Amino acid sequence: MQPYIKAMTWAFWRERRIHFISFIILASTFSVSIRQFIPIFEKYKSMQLIYIFAVFFEIASLGMLIISAFGSSVMNLKIPDQLYVKPVSSRFLTLVYLAFSILSAIVIHLIAVLLYRFVGHLDWPLISPLIGFISIILCAYSLYWIFSDSPLLCVISITVTCGFIALIFIEFIKRQVSPSYFLFNIMPYLLIVDTFALVISFKAIKHARYGEKIRSVRFWERFYLKLKALLPGTNWKLNSPQKAYFWLLFRNGGFVFPMVNIFFILIISFVSMFTPENEKGSEVISGIIAFAIVNLFFLPIFSAGIVNSRGNSDGLSYQIAIRPISESSILKTLLKAFMANYIAGWIIYLIGASILILMLALTGNLDLSDADINKLIQVKSFFLFPKILIYPLGIWAIAGLISSLFLTGRNLPVFIFFSLLFLTPITIMLTNTFGSKVFNDFIVSSLIWFLALGGFGGTILAILYAIRKFLISSRFVGILIGVYVSFCIIGLILNFSVVNTPANAVILCGMLALPFAPFATAPLALYWNRHR
């Protein structure tokens, strides 16, 4: 291998390592969690939901790679400037970077597939998602380059393209066509899309290398700026540091979550277009439920990550680190921005879902039979909502811990520590909720024990350290302990029939400790990041 290719490979992976690690953690969690749904899907013969999840998962991995580039200070292209000045052709650069991206996506995909197969024993059509992946990445890359100066347009166009290509896959999977059918009927279209995307990529990178813009960018840029001028927020009176910082955070990444949910709604709409009339109602409602679950689990993670993504490479951004604002104000503002993003995402989702249901009703497709309604109600996932909402602190735990994780920046041991803390509630919550058989397996139960005690011990350690550093007051800790003990007592009484052994009691108490961890870990992470 040529030395400069080695250097480029190293730089590419090194720059995105946090995203890769994060995604592998997500992939593992996803693989474990989707396993829990299989019996339900099999029972009600609605295996397509798994594929919707799978498509979401793959698109999300692509999104992760693309979003990772949004964090760079120079919006123009992901290729670093120093490579442009090297004696290599633009075409070569395009090919190498596309190859890296495709390879990365395949690696992440394979890890998830292997985990999925390991826990799920499900036949997985490996080759078709990989081919689709290549198409999606090529398209997304070229669109990204074209609209590199207009992030909003970039996200919309990529979302629509990804949705369109995902649709082909859903259709392919739903009809259970043979690989040869796929090769002869769908592959040519994908190849045309790929070729077109590749041509645009070459053109875009050539222009970018010489600091020019493709003509269409100017048009879209003007359009985008006009649109932006209409948006609220530009005339806000900024009279407090918290408000100013909130505005900075929200304007930076606030559009992402509504976009994610528009994408969900689009997928459901596309799926319903290809569903027979008599199944359309239940199909759409199932889709809405499935993506609501995805929202519930993943939106806090994404919003926490994106709210903090600006400062995770080298401590906090200078824009906030050098300003006279206290750590507690920064933390409160981060939390507010995260909540605003989270709520904005849900509002868009609910509006979209309502429109879909209204359309179903207007077209007479919401005529669900008693059997359909029974089927929907009896789906275990339908009851997952209230079950999870009983633990609203669970969402706080995940979001808070992920915020801490992103705030730790380059501090790898702390990153791993918080990752373990984060994995604990997810694993335990899912295992407990679904009562999986794996819970009885000795190795898995030992691992869960380890994680539960790790979470419990880690929380106590974090709180002790935060007290020592005067980041949280002892009075506040006293209140936390009081609430925690009450939680444990109530939890143990209410779940007496389940928590009938000391081991289960410890696991429950360990799980209940986790929502309290962010109270210590987030201030700690912020403190470490601001004063390294």
Place this chain on the structure above:
Amino acid sequence: MNEYVIEIQALSRRFGKKYALQDIDVKVPRGIVLGLVGENGAGKTTLIKHLLGLLKAQTGTVRVFDKNPVEDPVGVLGRIGYLSENREMPQWMSINEYIRYTKAFYPGWDMEYEKELISNFELDRTQLIKHLSRGQKAKVGLLVALAYKPDLLLFDEPSSGLDPVVRRDMLTAIVRTITEEGRTIVLSSHLLDEVERVADQVVMIHEGQIVLSDTLEDIREAHHQLIVRFEQDQDQKPILPGMLSCEGGPMEWSCLCKEKIDILKTAVQNLKGNIVECTSPSLDEIFVARVKADTI
């Protein structure tokens, strides 16, 4: 009131095995311009980050306005204006948005001064930051660092990569700030002529250690650039007291020494040579000699 704005005692900082700062002692009185000079990687930015509280002292103490910037960031940062070499600004904001954003953090923001700086720097408020040139970005950075009239200004390579016109504009703004009562400036720069023009006191850092710390006047008085001529060829460099560098030969040598002139004259006479010329070296020459010197 403490007469020192900055007090650093026995400060050390290590990144991995490498010391970025080692046993640093600096005291900066109110109302002066301190020039912080040193080669790349000497530890200047690390020192400034300690003053901002972005890095925590591993050993030693850092006090700014008699406060610890790590323990009281609000109290310290509210009185500091900072301009970094990288000029990290949100690219998507317009100049006006960026000013409004920054203004929100500083209750003492001077609107009149802001307008004056906008006009002096010829900036268009509606322009997006991502469309600004390097020089314009530097001006915007300087504007938001000056407009609230902070008591202490930290400039980390403020004019690196800028053309002479922009540098002149920036220096004018800095000089104006100096003239305002009681303000203190720490100016870290590679451009030693720039430092020489405005600094009262100079701290020279080499490999994380202070190798020179004095007022500019005393530094100039203490260093001498001599041209020494000998009657016979010299195989080796002449050894003079406080010698930092010596080039030339075999009969005529140019030496830079930190010693009193009388002592140097006697030393040259003892070596049977004559001082042909004695000048005051520039800060640039002293810096190069210091860095190259094997023994300090």
